Amino acid sequence: MSGDRSATANRSPASLSDVARIAGVSVAAASRALNARPGVRPEIRARVLAVASELRYRPHGAARDLAMGASSVIGLLLPDLDRTIPPFWAWVHRHLCAVAAEQGVGVMVYFLDDIAEHLGDALIAKAWRGAVVAPDAARYRFVRDLHESGFPMVLIGAPAADFAVPSVDVENVESSADAVRHLLAVGCRRIGVIAGPADRTESRLRVEGYGRALAEAGLTVDPSLVIHADYTVLGSADAARDLIDHGVDGIFATSDPAAIATSWTAQRLGVDVPDELAVVGFDGLQSDVHDVADLTSVVQPVDALTREAMRMLDRSEHDGDPERVVIDPHLVIRGSTRRLAKPGG
Amino acid sequence: MSGDRSATANRSPASLSDVARIAGVSVAAASRALNARPGVRPEIRARVLAVASELRYRPHGAARDLAMGASSVIGLLLPDLDRTIPPFWAWVHRHLCAVAAEQGVGVMVYFLDDIAEHLGDALIAKAWRGAVVAPDAARYRFVRDLHESGFPMVLIGAPAADFAVPSVDVENVESSADAVRHLLAVGCRRIGVIAGPADRTESRLRVEGYGRALAEAGLTVDPSLVIHADYTVLGSADAARDLIDHGVDGIFATSDPAAIATSWTAQRLGVDVPDELAVVGFDGLQSDVHDVADLTSVVQPVDALTREAMRMLDRSEHDGDPERVVIDPHLVIRGSTRRLAKPGG
DNA sequence: CTGAAAGCGCTTACAG
DNA sequence: CTGAAAGCGCTTACAG
Structure with a gap:
């Protein structure tokens, strides 16, 4: 003292x-x-x-950046899910940090809601090399302002139609069609889909892929088998129950949480997965819950997505149309569709 | 051009x-x-x-910090779980960002492994107000160096015995005892525990609480009912199966992922939760998977933990013994222990 | 090879 | 109330 x-x-x-x-x-x-x-x-x-x-x-990193007129930090703008990080974004987050670290770059993480509520658009972004954002970002005024002012930004996922920002996304339509073709191949004849929120671009595309595969098989889309939910387990359980009540023998969930909800719900209802109900998800989450459910899933190439996003941040031209990179995901087959016998149609 | x-x-x-x-x-x-x-x-x-x-x-935030001799950024050093963020830490992460945002502070997130592999200890920390770290941090040389050099740091969780860093943690022993007392109260007589890794401080404390509650009830600890696992669903499923094979009627899982594994495994084995097997977890994860499993759990007060951690960063005295703040968690009772009838002992 | 100087974008005493 | 100046911690031409 x-x-x-x-x-x-x-x-x-x-x-x-x-x-x-x-x-x-x-x-x-x-x-x-x-x-x-x-x-x-x-x-x-x-x-x-x-x-x-x-x-x-x-x-002192900041002082060095200042002197060099460079930036060794990028921003990551994340959506909020009930006071936690959505599983897919936690996955992206972890990979983005890894890719950034390889280049000696640090990642400042902000949740979109926090910025809107507390920070305002100040302090954000000025010293950043650019920002990686989630599709939800389009709903925030300050994000659009940032983009319009020429700030380098790349969106991971499918951008909203009225938000012309550079983006990296997986191919959604064909990969979804592949998922449904797989369900058909293992013998499913009555396939339902748990879609994402109706206003989400990627949800629309994935449902389109679903329709394409059915059409190829000479089947028509039964509207009562297309149910919208959010991308959470809890929010998808009812959809799964509905579909099961409608007598489906296969479900294409457009997100892994929805697939987990399906698997869980089926188990509760005494419906055997995969023999009575085959399930395919979308994301390929590395989460251990996903592992336990042993889900067949369309796996997003998160490493490639984040690596490409990082690269695009640098060559942000901002003239003409925004760059759009599309990467093919892979269907990984696991227990939830691995039937011993293929019941005939 | x-x-x-x-x-x-x-x-x-x-x-x-x-x-x-x-x-x-x-x-x-x-x-x-x-x-x-x-x-x-x-x-x-x-x-x-x-x-x-x-x-x-x-x-330009960095320039301002430099001029003011202040810092408006803190670091968050996270453990890696199979290329994703461990659920509990994703939760802490989200809350820390919220608390920081209230104060106009930004959060730079690094994964411990990335620093060790790529960044080295350079660039890190110099311009930060301090860092919030996970218990795993103790295993990294650079973290210890940082701490020894007087860098403000606070650990969320139970610090290793040989790492004298300020910390905020939940009370582990009594809260665990409460969880087990609850299992006894709903009629369980043969209670197993899925502990965390043997070298983790908080795991030891939680198992101690388990023993305390049993002792109070005049029961002795059966070593074959204390099984160590990691804090993942996948890594805990075998432990759950083992305990069920040993004929337990109640399981205290020292983490929510372990509780989810238990619930899932029981369902697989056709063991009814809660009537044949009551399950209590630890964490209170807000994740939707947790919601679906409808787990009774010892809920960590993450908002209070992060708020306190933020506060401690500022008054990092670094003389004498490191400050240790302990906050009481609450047992939240839900479906996994809600029995209609309480079977007698 | 080495050092004095200017400058990165800002803030804060210090004189007007 | 207002501006010129110094300084935060660094780097990079520019002269020696």
């Missing part, structure tokens, strides 16, 4: 000038040494490095 | 000096106006604000 103030003062982290002073060189030399720039006598470099290590020196 | 370079150049975001110049005032005045500092003629302020808005000016 009075005495050894010096000991405490020493706690403030060492700066480059501290290192330079103690090593007996200029800050310019110290900077060059630390950054392995050419033109520093080895002896000097060694001394600087030693002092830096001794002082536990670590560079 | 040649022509309107100016149009492109204009894309670079407006700086304070741009605003000042166009408003015809000094940058100092512009700064004061924008920050609502006293001593600016209303007329000037209005002009500055108008220009700023016109130019879509937004402050």
Whole structure:
């Protein structure tokens, strides 16, 4: 409360000038040494490095960015799901951080609602290289402002029709058709679909794929077998029950949470999966719940999606039409459609 | 490729000096106006604000931090779970962002493995106000170095015995005892526990609580009913099966994923929950899977935990023993222990 | 090879 | 009330 103030003062982290002073060189030399720039006598470099290590020196990233006119941080704008992170986005989040780390880039994470409620559009974005955003972002005024002002932004997923932002997405229609073709192949004749929210682009596309596969098989779409739900387990359980009540023998869930809800509900109702009901999901979540349900699913190539998003952030041209990258997902077959016998039609 | 370079150049975001110049005032005045500092003629302020808005000016957070010697960003160091975010940490993550946003603070998220593999300890932390870390952090050399160098850090959860860092945690022993007392109260006589990894502090404490409740009831701990698993659904399913094979009528799972595994496994085996097997979890995850399983659980007060962690970051004294805050969780009773009849002992 | 100087975008005493 | 100046921690031409 009075005495050894010096000991405490020493706690403030060492700066480059501290290192330079103690090593007996200029800050310019110290900077060059630390950054392995050419033109520093080895002896000097060694001394600087030693002092830096001794002082536990670590560079001030923001100051460096400022000086270099560069940016080593990107933003990630996430949707909120009942005070937690939606499973798919947690997955994207983790991969984006990995890809960013490879490039020495940090990720600042914000939830769209928080920005709207607290931060306003201030402080956000100015020092960022750009931002990766979820489709939900289109609903926020500040996101559109940001985009219109030329701020680099790439959306992962299917952008809303009125939001012309660069995007990376999986191919939705054919991959969904493949999922349904698979259900047909294992013997399903009456297939229902749990769609996402009606206003979501990717939901519409996935249902389109569903229709395409049925048409190819000479089947028509029964509207009562197309049920909309959100992308949550809880919110999809009723849809699953409805479809089962309608006597389906196969369900294409346009999200893994919906597929898990289906699997769970079937189990509750004593309906055997996969023999009485085959289930295909969409996402390929790495979550362990997903593993336990042993779901056949259209697996999103999240590593490729985030890697591409990162790349697009840099070449954000902003002239002409926004770039759209589409990556093919893969249907991974697992227990929920692995029937021993294929019941005839 | 040649022509309107100016149009492109204009894309670079407006700086304070741009605003000042166009408003015809000094940058100092512009700064004061924008920050609502006293001593600016209303007329000037209005002009500055108008220009700023016109130019879509937004402050450069890092530059401001640098000038003010402050920091408006904290770090969050997360564990990795098979290339995704562990459910409990996704929950903490979301709340921490909310609490930070209230204070105009941003959150930089890093995964411990990524730092160890790619970033090294550089670039990290220098400009942060401090970092919130998971117990796993103790396993990383760079985290310990950071801590030893006086960097503000607070751990959410139970710190390892040899890692003297400030921490916020739930009370583990009594709350676990309560969970088990509840199982006894609904009629369970043979209660098993799915513990966490043997080297985790909180796992040891929760098992201690389990033993305490049994002892109070005059029961002794049967070692074959204490099974260690990790905190994942998949990794806990075998433990659940083992316990069921041992004829338990109640299971205290020290994590919600383990409880979900139990519920799922019981269903698979045709064992009715809650009537034949009552299940209590720990965490109170808001995840929808959790909702569907309708688990009775010891709910962690994540909002309070993150709020307290945020507060502790500021008064990181670093002298004497590290501060330890313990918050009481609450047992929330739901379907997995709600028996119609209480079978006698 | 090395150092003094200017500058990145901002804020805050300090003089007018 | 207002502006010129110094400074936050760094980097990079530019002269020696």
